[in-house]
Amino acid sequence: MKREDLKALELADDVIEKIMALHGKDVEAHKTTAETAKTEAESLKKQLGEANTAIEGFKKLDVDGIKAAADEWKTKAEKAEADATAQLAQLKFDHALDAALSGAKARNATAVRALLKLSDLKLSEDGKIVGLDDQLKGVKETADYLFEAEGETLRIVAGANAPASTISAFEAAARKGADLVKK
Secondary structure, X not given: OOHHHHHHOOOOHHHHHHHHHHHHHHHHHHHHHHXXXXXXXXXXXXXHHHHHHHHHHHHOOOHHHHHHHHHHHHHHHHHHHHHHHHHHHHHHHHHHHHXXXXXXXXXXXXXXXXXXXXXXXXXXXXXXXEOHHHHHHXXXXXXXXXXXXXXXXXXXXXXXXXXXXXXXXXXXXXXXXXXXOOO
């Protein structure tokens, strides 16, 4: 779904923003599910390969060797499971952070991420990033250009007695701020 398609349907900009936000949430949820499944599948394939190798090795071992190898395999399996769990948790955190930055209207999520102290952020059970709001306030204060402006943008409209303006929105705002606009 593209903004141009929605604009072609002559929908208002605020409606398009709401539709795109809902669509973005759906896409991120599907991305997370797909990445989780892919990571789990890769982890299981790796474990299966190691198990098959270990089984072939067991055929050549004596009973004591088999017991020792079984204990070693158990340790490796537990470590692999812990690694896979940590990898999945990091993946879920990354997707939740990207979604939260998108919701905060960050223009460049990578640049905003670089300014965040990720070690202070935690993913809650409900999928929210704890501590992000406080950090985003600080980033918005120091680097507000990384976020889309809130509110309406200026539009220049020709008045009844004035010709259509050819000045930029920036120049119009500067004139208004300097009180150079006729009242």
